[in-house]
Amino acid sequence: MTATETPRLPFYRLAPGIHGPLLALTRAATKGLDRSLVELLLIRASQLNHCAFCLDMHVTDARKAGETDERIALLGAWEEATGLYSPKERAALALTEAVTLLTDGFVPDEVYDRAAAHFEDADLVRLIALITAINSWNRINVAARIPVGASLAPAEAVPAEAAPAGGAS
Template identity: 75%
Template sequence: MSTHGTTPRLPVFRLAPDIYAPLLALTRAAKKGLDPVLVELLLIRASQLNRCAFCLDMHVTEARKAGETEERITLLSAWEEAPAHYTEKERAALAFTEAVTVLTGGFVPDEVYERAAAHFDDAELARLLALITAINSWNRLNVAARTPAGGVL
């Protein structure tokens, strides 16, 4: 049985600082025009799926600052079982986030895309897709480098 070590491995952004700025720019550009609370919910959900403690710590803090409730943050990993706590638009965006993050079967199902498209226009969908892509990049870099929660990039 393998273990998942917790000792930081690699200060990737300090060693390759030119990687940080473009990824941050993508993240900021993707957020434009999107509801900040929804953004943080999606960033938390992708980070839960990717098991990124650093990003979870950061985005739970940001969600609280944006006005998100503790109850909704706590229930986020089981959002499908708590439909009364999230709007249909949020649920569509969460389903889209999960489908893009996990890519089950190597694709995003049409019904998931169409559900999101019913609540977001094409420009918003493009930003959602960019946001989900960005957080998955942040998650993968931080998980592989073992950046600790509360640590510095």
């Protein structure tokens, strides 16, 4: 394991009260949404945030949901992969990118309106909550360097022997 792969903190063990509510938000946000679409959005946000842990998890989950290797592999270039993603999926992917990046400090009206044209208000709320949740997971996992394949259960997220020196375990 290189220095960049070494976990920094046993994050979920040190802060077990964070894992449950974030998991509850994620579950609530996915209620009623197509599982395949959910996984595509989780993968795309995780690509943008460079979260290897989440990418590994959600690529596996997307395959279980019936996604093809082609659609998963080309997700990073969804705008150029015309015909591979439906207009509804493309609208949700655009919204995912806008909420994830917030480069101009806002979600452009045209991106929001495009998504609103494909989703009822309650589903749009769930999409935004889902994108917010995956961004939280990504940022925590990247900052704490949660390794690919680690368990996120609060007592098991990082084994004690992998915790950094200095009493952080």
